[in-house]
Amino acid sequence: xxxxxxxxxxxxxxxxxxxxxxxxxxxxxxxxxxDLSVEAGESVGYIGANGAGKSTTIKxxxxxxxxxxxxxxxxxxxxxxxxxxxxxxxxVVFGQRxxxxxxxxxxxxxSILSAIHGLSAADERTRTAELVDMLEMGEFLATPVRQLSLxxxxxxxxxxxxxxxxxxxxxxEPTIGLDVLSKQRLREFLVTQRREHGTTLLLTTHDMGDVxxxxxxxxxxxxxxxxxxxxxxxxxxxxxxxxxxxxxxxTATGDLVDLDGAEHVRxxxxxxxxxxxxxxxxxxxxxxxxxxxxxxxxxxxSITEPDIEDVVREIYRATRR
Amino acid sequence: MAEPEEQRRVRVLRAYRAVLxxxxxxxxxxxxxxxxxxxxxxxxxxxxxxxxxxxxSATDQIGGFTLAQIMLVFGLSDxxxxxxxxxxxxxxxxxxxxxxxxxxxxxxxxxxxxxxLMTSDLSLRRIGRCLVGATSLTVGLVLNDIDWSVGTxxxxxxxxxxxxxxxxxxxxxxxxxQFFLINGSExxxxxxxxxxxxATQPAVxxxxxxxxxxxxxxxVAFAAYLPVSTLLxxxxxxxxxxxxxxxxxxxxxxxxxxxxxxxxxxxRHYRGAxx
Numbered sequence: 001x002x003x004x005x006x007x008x009x010x011x012x013x014x015x016x017x018x019x020x021x022x023x024x025x026x027x028x029x030x031x032x033x034x035d036l037s038v039e040a041g042e043s044v045g046y047i048g049a050n051g052a053g054k055s056t057t058i059k060x061x062x063x064x065x066x067x068x069x070x071x072x073x074x075x076x077x078x079x080x081x082x083x084x085x086x087x088x089x090x091x092v093v094f095g096q097r098x099x100x101x102x103x104x105x106x107x108x109x110x111s112i113l114s115a116i117h118g119l120s121a122a123d124e125r126t127r128t129a130e131l132v133d134m135l136e137m138g139e140f141l142a143t144p145v146r147q148l149s150l151x152x153x154x155x156x157x158x159x160x161x162x163x164x165x166x167x168x169x170x171x172x173e174p175t176i177g178l179d180v181l182s183k184q185r186l187r188e189f190l191v192t193q194r195r196e197h198g199t200t201l202l203l204t205t206h207d208m209g210d211v212x213x214x215x216x217x218x219x220x221x222x223x224x225x226x227x228x229x230x231x232x233x234x235x236x237x238x239x240x241x242x243x244x245x246x247x248x249x250x251t252a253t254g255d256l257v258d259l260d261g262a263e264h265v266r267x268x269x270x271x272x273x274x275x276x277x278x279x280x281x282x283x284x285x286x287x288x289x290x291x292x293x294x295x296x297x298x299x300x301x302s303i304t305e306p307d308i309e310d311v312v313r314e315i316y317r318a319t320r321r
Numbered sequence: 322m323a324e325p326e327e328q329r330r331v332r333v334l335r336a337y338r339a340v341l342x343x344x345x346x347x348x349x350x351x352x353x354x355x356x357x358x359x360x361x362x363x364x365x366x367x368x369x370x371x372x373x374x375x376x377x378s379a380t381d382q383i384g385g386f387t388l389a390q391i392m393l394v395f396g397l398s399d400x401x402x403x404x405x406x407x408x409x410x411x412x413x414x415x416x417x418x419x420x421x422x423x424x425x426x427x428x429x430x431x432x433x434x435x436x437x438l439m440t441s442d443l444s445l446r447r448i449g450r451c452l453v454g455a456t457s458l459t460v461g462l463v464l465n466d467i468d469w470s471v472g473t474x475x476x477x478x479x480x481x482x483x484x485x486x487x488x489x490x491x492x493x494x495x496x497x498x499q500f501f502l503i504n505g506s507e508x509x510x511x512x513x514x515x516x517x518x519x520a521t522q523p524a525v526x527x528x529x530x531x532x533x534x535x536x537x538x539x540x541v542a543f544a545a546y547l548p549v550s551t552l553l554x555x556x557x558x559x560x561x562x563x564x565x566x567x568x569x570x571x572x573x574x575x576x577x578x579x580x581x582x583x584x585x586x587x588x589r590h591y592r593g594a595x596x
Contacts, residue, residue: 013593064428066592080592087431097422099429103347115339116430118332 001076003168003200004038004061008070011056011224030056032224033070038217040167043194043201045215049312053224054204058172061202062092075167088117091161095173098153099160100145106156107141110163117164124163131159135189151182158186162193169193171203175210187213208308220315227319233281239314242277244304245288249274250297262288336432337440344443355446362449366403370395370457373521384523389464390553391523396458397477398520398545401484403450409492411442413506413513415499419591435493435584465553476552476566483569484520484544490576491516491539497583500591516541532559538579543572 010033015026031053038044048054059065060072063079063086072079077086093099100109107128114124132138135155140148148156154174161169169190175183191214193199205211211218211232218235220228228235244265252270261283265275278288285303292298348355373395377388386394415438418424427437467473495509502508512534520541524532536542543566550556551566 011593059425062429064425064592066589068593083428084431084433087429090429092429094422094425097426099426101343101347104343108343112339112343116336116432118336118431 001040002037002073003040003042004036004072004074004202006034006036006057006061006070006072009034009036009057009060009067009072010069011053011060011065012068030224031060031067034221034224034226036219036226038200038202040200041194041198042217043215044203045211045218046202046204046221047206047211047218047308047312048204048221048227049309049316052221052312054221055172056224057221058092058170058202058204062086062090062170088164089166090168090170091164091166092170093154093157093161093172093174095154095171095176098145099157100153102146103144105142105144106137106148109145109156109160113160113163119164127163127165128159131162134192135159136185151178154178154182154186155189158189162199165197166199168200168202171201171205173204173206175205175207183207183209190214206308208305208311211308212305220312222312222316222319228315235311235315236279236281238318239311242279242306243285245276245278245285245292246302246304247274247276247289247292247298248272248300250299253296256292256295259288259291262291333432337436340440341443344441345445348445358446359449362446363453366399366450366453369399369521370453384525385555386523389461390549391521392457393461393465393549393552394523394545395521396454396456396461396545397480397549398454398484398517398541400451400454400458401481401544402488402517402520403447403454404485405488405492406450407444407447409439409489410444410447412438412492412496413510414442415496416504416506419500424591434588438496467552473552476548480543480545480548480566480569483548483573484541486573487540487544487569487576488517490573490580491541493580494539494576494583497580497585497587500587512539520544520546522546540572540576543569 009031010029011031013028013030015028034053034057036057046054046057056065060067061074061079063074063083066080074086075089077089079086099113100106101112104112110128111124114128119127132141135158137152137155137159140152143152145153145156158171158174171190175186178186187210190201194201201214203210203214216231218228218230218232219226220235228238230238245262249272252272253274254271255264255267256274256276257264259276262276262278265277267274276288276292278285289298289301373391374388376383377391381387383391415424418427418438418441423441424434427434427441430437491513495506495513498509499505516535516539519527519531519535524536524542524546527535532542548566548569551563554563556563
């Protein structure tokens, strides 16, 4: 079954009339004839530059915005005509806006939302306990939402979106601003949630880590059009999502060129720090490091993951040619 | 999976009750601040009444109404408005909800948006205003020579209910218009709070333009002035018949229709379906 099905989905924003020419209005095509289908159980990363049309698409999927043209169904329902039925079957986390009541303890927000979704008392107890346990929220259940750290609040937001066991969970920038540990914990939880309940995931993100660890399908949107639809491997093949190994060397060394499987990017501080790019599909960080160690003594090292902005830019360049 | 109607209704009400109860608890947890708000609301009500009292210290009658008679008008309209304010006053916050994204969150919940907006808050301090209105109404009922009957009691209740509906509808109308007028609350306040003020006065003294605005378009004259005229058997403005006060339900129905249209129109605009 298609959990999400969009055909020719288009959204045009018209500005206010021009002062000089009243008939002319500014037009901005946010989503441009987007065709999209997501199967039940898939985990889809929806990525693109700021203003590429990600949030607009999501708002049309959940019934906040009306499409200018085209059709969309979410879990088989019409988002505008069947908004209330849809709300019972999907969960949405907007990273920037809260579902919770800021002046109430976390626990109370959960019980209000349970009432809103019509969970029975017993169901509310088991479901809340399950989520609280998995997301380790016990210690701050009695804390007012306004006093939570960002990481804690995000866990509470995700719980709020999952209380009614939705078939589809939409996450808009779920890890934005979180520290490494919080990100990791949230990702692990989402993977488990998906495995145990078969929840379909659709997430927008600026974090390559989210995409790599959570998504088995990636959609890249550019100017409201789909620029890429495929797997992470496919994406890596298309844009060569390379990693960078940064090594600090004991002595100033000449540029480490001609290394097996790695390419020299640049040197800093007279060659004390060098950056080497490699493709994780073809070699490993350990092998590159071994090759470097043959030539110089390595004091310290770090690996940087490809920036999603770079990946997106590469895709844009490849598709616009 | 057919759910019995009774069970469904209980479930639906539980959602609203949960939100409202939490709002009430949250206010009760700040006792000192709540008491001050309450006292403040009573004071504002008293000051507004003082204004009327000062006017009457200069003259015995305004628009054919004595002070005792105008207390009925003031009490009835203020009570109706305060009750409406209690239930729908926070519709004023719509622009804040739009900016903070709270409104988008409402779309994600399986209740009608307007119902969610109305039950999103409950300002108990507004009970203070209700007290002022109720007191004035009671005093007015004692002071005036009223021919008590089932009819008069019915008329008073009808006026109170219709006044409440009319003022609630005003708040919703204003909220619907706010979708278009970001930062336009000054404009909508003019008729919501202006209407409240106008409703406490005898409409005979209004210029004709105001009669059209607050007698017909935003029919607050039906909230108190006209029913009280009927109650005291006084002629309506412009030679209109005395029984006009019984037409309050018509005015309420009209106000609700306007509110419904404005709200739907505003929501369409927000969702970008074109105005």
